[in-house]
Amino acid sequence: MTELPKCFNFKEVDAKWSTYWEEKNCFHAEANPEKPAYTVVIPPPNVTGILHMGHALNNTLQDIIIRYKRMQGCEALWMPGTDHAGIATQNVVEKQLAKEGKKRQDIGREAFLKRLWDWKKKYGGTIFHQLKKLGASCDWPRTRFTMDDGYSEAVKHVFVKLYKKGLVYRGEYIINWCPRCQTALSDEEAEHQDMQGHLYHIRYPFKENPGQYLIVATTRPETMLGDTAVAVNPKDERYSPFIGQKIVLPLINREIPIIADDFVDPEFGTGAVKVTPAHDPNDFGMGQRHKLPMINVMHPDARMNEEAGDFQDMDRFEAREAITESLRELKLLEKVEPHNHAVGHCYRCHTVVEPYLSKQWFVKMEPLAKPAVEAVKTGKIKFHPERWTKVYLNWMENIRDWCISRQIWWGHQIPVWYCVGDDKCKLECREPIVAETAPEKCPHCGSTNLRQDEDVLDTWFSSWLWPFATLGWPIKRSKNQEARSKEEADLKYFYPTASLFTAPEIIFFWVARMVMAGYEFMGEAPFSDVYLHGTVRDAQGRKMSKSLGNALDPLEIIEEYGADALRFSLIMNSGQDLFISKDKFEIGRNFANKIWNATRLILMNTDLANLKELDDVSQLDLPSRWIVSRFYTTLDNVSSAIEKYRYSEAESLIYDFFWKQFCDWYLEIIKDRWAEPSTQQVTLMILNESLKMMHPFMPFVTEEIWQNIHPESDALCQQPWPTIKKDHSDTTVENTMQTLLEVISAIRNLRAQWNIAPKETISCHFTSTNPEDLKLLEANSPILKSLAKLEEVVIDPQLPTIPNAASVIVGNIKGIIALGDIIDIDEEKKRIAQQINEQQKAFNSLSKRLQNANFLQKAPADVVEKEKERLATFEIKLQKLEQVLAELN
RNA sequence: GGGCGAUUAGCUCAGUUGGUUAGAGCACCUGAUUUACAUUCAGGGGGUCGAAGGUUCGAGUCCUUCAUUGCCCACCA
Numbered sequence A: 001m002t003e004l005p006k007c008f009n010f011k012e013v014d015a016k017w018s019t020y021w022e023e024k025n026c027f028h029a030e031a032n033p034e035k036p037a038y039t040v041v042i043p044p045p046n047v048t049g050i051l052h053m054g055h056a057l058n059n060t061l062q063d064i065i066i067r068y069k070r071m072q073g074c075e076a077l078w079m080p081g082t083d084h085a086g087i088a089t090q091n092v093v094e095k096q097l098a099k100e101g102k103k104r105q106d107i108g109r110e111a112f113l114k115r116l117w118d119w120k121k122k123y124g125g126t127i128f129h130q131l132k133k134l135g136a137s138c139d140w141p142r143t144r145f146t147m148d149d150g151y152s153e154a155v156k157h158v159f160v161k162l163y164k165k166g167l168v169y170r171g172e173y174i175i176n177w178c179p180r181c182q183t184a185l186s187d188e189e190a191e192h193q194d195m196q197g198h199l200y201h202i203r204y205p206f207k208e209n210p211g212q213y214l215i216v217a218t219t220r221p222e223t224m225l226g227d228t229a230v231a232v233n234p235k236d237e238r239y240s241p242f243i244g245q246k247i248v249l250p251l252i253n254r255e256i257p258i259i260a261d262d263f264v265d266p267e268f269g270t271g272a273v274k275v276t277p278a279h280d281p282n283d284f285g286m287g288q289r290h291k292l293p294m295i296n297v298m299h300p301d302a303r304m305n306e307e308a309g310d311f312q313d314m315d316r317f318e319a320r321e322a323i324t325e326s327l328r329e330l331k332l333l334e335k336v337e338p339h340n341h342a343v344g345h346c347y348r349c350h351t352v353v354e355p356y357l358s359k360q361w362f363v364k365m366e367p368l369a370k371p372a373v374e375a376v377k378t379g380k381i382k383f384h385p386e387r388w389t390k391v392y393l394n395w396m397e398n399i400r401d402w403c404i405s406r407q408i409w410w411g412h413q414i415p416v417w418y419c420v421g422d423d424k425c426k427l428e429c430r431e432p433i434v435a436e437t438a439p440e441k442c443p444h445c446g447s448t449n450l451r452q453d454e455d456v457l458d459t460w461f462s463s464w465l466w467p468f469a470t471l472g473w474p475i476k477r478s479k480n481q482e483a484r485s486k487e488e489a490d491l492k493y494f495y496p497t498a499s500l501f502t503a504p505e506i507i508f509f510w511v512a513r514m515v516m517a518g519y520e521f522m523g524e525a526p527f528s529d530v531y532l533h534g535t536v537r538d539a540q541g542r543k544m545s546k547s548l549g550n551a552l553d554p555l556e557i558i559e560e561y562g563a564d565a566l567r568f569s570l571i572m573n574s575g576q577d578l579f580i581s582k583d584k585f586e587i588g589r590n591f592a593n594k595i596w597n598a599t600r601l602i603l604m605n606t607d608l609a610n611l612k613e614l615d616d617v618s619q620l621d622l623p624s625r626w627i628v629s630r631f632y633t634t635l636d637n638v639s640s641a642i643e644k645y646r647y648s649e650a651e652s653l654i655y656d657f658f659w660k661q662f663c664d665w666y667l668e669i670i671k672d673r674w675a676e677p678s679t680q681q682v683t684l685m686i687l688n689e690s691l692k693m694m695h696p697f698m699p700f701v702t703e704e705i706w707q708n709i710h711p712e713s714d715a716l717c718q719q720p721w722p723t724i725k726k727d728h729s730d731t732t733v734e735n736t737m738q739t740l741l742e743v744i745s746a747i748r749n750l751r752a753q754w755n756i757a758p759k760e761t762i763s764c765h766f767t768s769t770n771p772e773d774l775k776l777l778e779a780n781s782p783i784l785k786s787l788a789k790l791e792e793v794v795i796d797p798q799l800p801t802i803p804n805a806a807s808v809i810v811g812n813i814k815g816i817i818a819l820g821d822i823i824d825i826d827e828e829k830k831r832i833a834q835q836i837n838e839q840q841k842a843f844n845s846l847s848k849r850l851q852n853a854n855f856l857q858k859a860p861a862d863v864v865e866k867e868k869e870r871l872a873t874f875e876i877k878l879q880k881l882e883q884v885l886a887e888l889n
Numbered sequence B: 001g002g003g004c005g006a007u008u009a010g011c012u013c014a015g016u017u018g019g020u021u022a023g024a025g026c027a028c029c030u031g032a033u034u035u036a037c038a039u040u041c042a043g044g045g046g047g048u049c050g051a052a053g054g055u056u057c058g059a060g061u062c063c064u065u066c067a068u069u070g071c072c073c074a075c076c077a
Helices: A010-023 A053-071 A086-099 A104-123 A126-134 A149-164 A221-226 A281-290 A306-311 A316-329 A366-377 A388-397 A481-494 A504-522 A554-561 A563-572 A582-605 A622-643 A647-669 A677-694 A699-709 A731-753 A771-779 A781-787 A825-851 A853-858 A861-888
Strands: A037-041 A075-079 A168-178 A183-185 A190-205 A213-218 A229-232 A246-249 A254-260 A272-275 A333-346 A354-363 A382-384 A416-419 A450-452 A499-502 A529-532 A763-768 A792-795 A805-810 A813-818
Touching (some): A010 A554, A010 A699, A037 A053, A037 A481, A037 A499, A053 A126, A053 A499, A053 A554, A053 A563, A053 A622, A086 A104, A126 A563, A149 A168, A149 A504, A168 A281, A190 A221, A190 A246, A190 A272, A213 A221, A213 A272, A221 A306, A221 A316, A229 A281, A272 A281, A366 A388, A382 A388, A388 A504, A499 A504, A504 A529, A554 A563, A554 A582, A563 A582, A563 A699, A582 A647, A582 A677, A582 A699, A622 A647, A622 A677, A622 A731, A647 A781, A677 A699, A731 A781, A731 A805, A731 A813, A781 A792, A805 A825, A805 A861, A825 A853, A825 A861
Parallel strands (some): A037 A075, A382 A529, A763 A792
Antiparallel strands (some): A168 A183, A168 A354, A190 A213, A190 A333, A246 A254
């Protein structure tokens, strides 16, 4: 008999097992043809990341499925790693530099990158330690980084491959430019927010007739300095006479034409639009259609440049004020109206993004999107919940080219070289040299004076390769045959992965692009299921964020409630978005403690020698058969809930079974029968198998208990998932037990109503019209006595006449309890009448339904049958109740 | 402007193809306890399932409209 501490001491236990699992290498997976593979790749957290609630939720979900599949006999691989997170990481080190009063340019690219790598070495592993505290069962020795050597090979390989296929191109277009980070951004990286702005109506004088104006409306007057036309709709009769005429651009006095373009909406503003091809994507399009000059009026940091005349060197917003003021003085400002519109912001630093003309690298997306659309439409890839399918398809079907070059230093430098050349240079030397390794000389002129493209690639251009680049793709030719074939086998075995768990925010950034990359480079979908979980919010529904100061730190929760509590509570709340406050974690803490104390009770009362498989359950008593049956039914339901990605449902099933049924009923029922070996056997078996079933959800407490019970055996995380034994599930047993439990509840109820203290002794006489019930009551009278706190139970086909008795009616069973002086006949009448009332309501609605010819005709036969049975039960119960009432009268 | 959700007990939410008298946890109230666990146990009150129509033998569940609310996408200057 073992004695455990009184409470589950998670502080010591959690740390012990994370270390143990890691040291014993419990989570390592290797290609094993004997077993099916089950792979999940972690959504790589940023290398700057520290664990937040979103991570905790995301990784708990993955850990549950991975531990479950591992126990089910799969070779389960959970691939860990981090993302270099270009701009985010660079920002961290730039801030450090700023404290020293330096900019990155001051120390140069090489020194700057060294600092970044140093930083990464020192802090980049933080999140892994935190994930281990959470219990994440990743295959840690496989940990990858999106900028490690092999991974960089993959990125270069992909760039070159796509370039050769014509899917990567370089061009000068309007892109989203962050003036603070001084880099291009993709469309997805520009976050649109509604802002209160103004619509400025400006008079543009005609050249031929300076007293007359055309009024244009704009939200950004500072860009007018770069105007190269004014556009109107060709069908707009107000303006058609002026098409082709010249306008003099105020402040700059440049002559610009009035052009006609369908893009212009005559309803909006004045119906006349200033055209600034270098500072607006729409205007850029018009500029190309009409072959307009493009005049860039800003420096990369959004100060006005030399094209801006008097406004040179002003910041863009300063210039907006100044220009408005000048126009007002010249009486060229018609009016200014308030105007709300969406303005793009940098997703990293929230600076207002400038549409900016610049030369960048792009990926042509349409050909890549095709198979990715197909895969989802045909169900090869499924989203959970399903509604995200539409979101994905909508984006894919309207896909635009992807700007992949960034003007920062931290990242994969673009594998492109330019011939800087000399006199011997030919025209072809202007062509970029695209290669996986640095070329020695220019293929055209032979010059060795080459310069690599200074830009780096978008972080997501490496993340989209994550599901296969982490598995060693592309296999290097240079390696020896043996190593190569091992790597090939590994890749083939673990790819494609099974399911992906992530947040809906990155469907476009990451999920969609991974699907495209999977098809393009591996010829296969990277995963078959995508589970998108909710956002973790605070109690008021606001997103948890550091800047709002409303974030709960998962590490603090682990410290205070334990990792199991954190995991269990998060999943319990994880239907849609999660609204979390600290007290939400009590449920998990309490449950872990309940498991602990149930174990404590069992170990105090049993001999572990009794722990063995149960083959024949038919000889067991009713409650034992009931709990065994309940366990296997629950196990079956839990397994299918996990398979269907219904995690909170799986947890409720476990919670209800273990706490309400096993602890509150079964362990109470057998309280006086610990001495019987069969009791010990059943109890130990249920505990043992429940530990396995609960382990994926609460790995620490279950592992600790397991090792206490089985000091000689393997860790719980390596045990097989319990086999579902259908023959141990028995609905008849469950229903019979249900009746018994109802009788007990009814008597407890009666006690409460009559205010009878538990110590007060009462006796009950039972009868039933069904002989089976009598047998049942007879056989279980000790249980009845103990749980309903009865002095005596008499089974009596003929009930005696007892004055001052209260009645208990459950189905066919009737019990009477002599209450002597306590009873107030009128009260008892009321009580019975109330019960009759309730029953009558149900009876009426049901009998009405059964009298309806349409119902009998149209409803399915089994439904009708069931309803008839129900009606019969109601009828009997009603009769009994009425009989009791009559006797009282 | 387009798309996707949400609305069920005081609070947070389950409720899987329509079919028992709509459930759980928390909170609240009553009671228990020489206790495996006060991180416990037994019991109780509390809901015309956002509103109005419709389909159906039958609607929390399906359809339409509306209201409130959240999120995503979007180049009307």
